[in-house]
Amino acid sequence: NAGVTQTPKFQVLKTGQSMTLQCAQDMNHEYMSWYRQDPGMGLRLIHYSVGAGITDQGEVPNGYNVSRSTTEDFPLRLLSAAPSQTSVYFCASSRLGGPGYTFGSGTRLTVV
């Protein structure tokens, strides 16, 4: 099993550009989420989904969109990139009953 696959691993964007971070899992997990990790801030929840067609906002949703059209995929869209969105982004999935997330290896995004 591949687990949780994130692409790309690295990305540099110019301010104002848009892009989509891809996340796919092959474990048939119902729950998927996106986190960002910043120095001194830990992991902060951006958006999450409890199943296909169902998404909700986390702690820091502004500037990001998500959709969940299939169980496997949960892409994160940056609408108009800003330097404040420079971060490492992690996608995670789990069964609704837990016990814990399986994380992808992350996407390091730099916005210049």
Place this chain on the structure above:
Amino acid sequence: DQQVKQNSPSLSVQEGRISILNCDYTNSMFDYFLWYKKYPAEGPTFLISISSIKDKNEDGRFTVFLNKSAKHLSLHIVPSQPGDSAVYFCAANSGGYQKVTFGTGTKLQVIP
């Protein structure tokens, strides 16, 4: 408002000794707590969890203790090994796996 706090950014321990990582929380609605380990350039990996109905959970060298009255939990690693050197995140949630809140992490260094 940091609901999950890890007040020690770093910790150094000699190989073979006990490592104790601490975590405090402020939200009394949290009923499930988890610890994750993260190596550089990798996603976090689930380590151990505890429900609020318990005060201790063990898994091999790892034990998590929960003190609900003090809103405090700790992770004990005995004996510590150099491979345990990583960043450890404490996390908590209430009523299911949505909106898991992470702490800022503690970097553990186990010295051979």
